[in-house]
């Protein structure tokens with residue numbers, strides 16, 4: 704930290720296993736990656752190259768290598784996994800990830816329907832090669848799942864070998880664990896937490912109010928995802944009580 708300030712809650716340290724900040728990169732250029740890492744590397748634990756952006760991003764290899772020089776694990780968005788899967792190209796997906804020395808993959812079914820046993824089979828298969836993050840929740844706002852179902856799917860995916868389960872929200876934070884307005888489905892979240900350890904869940908929380916909800920509900924070391932690159936430092940300050948929204952959380956009254 705840059706100077707001494709008392710009553711700052713202790714953050715887990717990198718490489719973190721909880722307290723993760725997962726960032727969604729939707730197409731930063733090579734030089735922007737270097738700038739981003741210079742400014743936010745100590746507070747960025749994992750980077751998702753969003754949806755199919757990797758297919759069209761110029762200098763992809765150099766960009767991935769750049770992240771790797773900063774020791775930040777990265778993975779292709781779940782949509783890209785689904786794009787390979789629906790084209791019967793899962794072995795090509797594995798080959799591409801290996802070719803780029805990618806260590807993490809996301810297994811999701813947000814845009815397509817996969818029988819759950821089959822999804823768990825992909826998780827199992829991919830854990831032989833990579834650290835797997837699996838995602839629960841649909842990108843279709845009309846697809847509402849009961850809390851018991853979320854719990855059942857999350858539990859099965861962790862048992863299949865996923866290191867974390869990601870709770871779907873999309874880039875806007877308006878589906879999955881949120882209502883269309885962005886409001887948290889609080890009953891759902893709280894019920895999930897009765898059965899699934901918080902350290903094993905990455906909550907997609909692109910909006911500040913959503914991040915704040917989880918910081919207050921769990922703690923400052925909650926795993927949060929789909930954070931925009933320019934929101935990494937503000938989130939880090941908010942985690943430790945240095946933003947108005949959390950200012951009083953850690954002060955001895």
Ligand SMILES: O=C(O)[C@H](CS(=O)(=O)O)OP(=O)(O)O
Nearest residue numbers: 753754780781782811873874
């Ligand atoms: O990166 C992806 O594939 C998508 C992007 S968004 O969240 O739908 O905007 O996310 P994912 O949660 O990884 O499926």
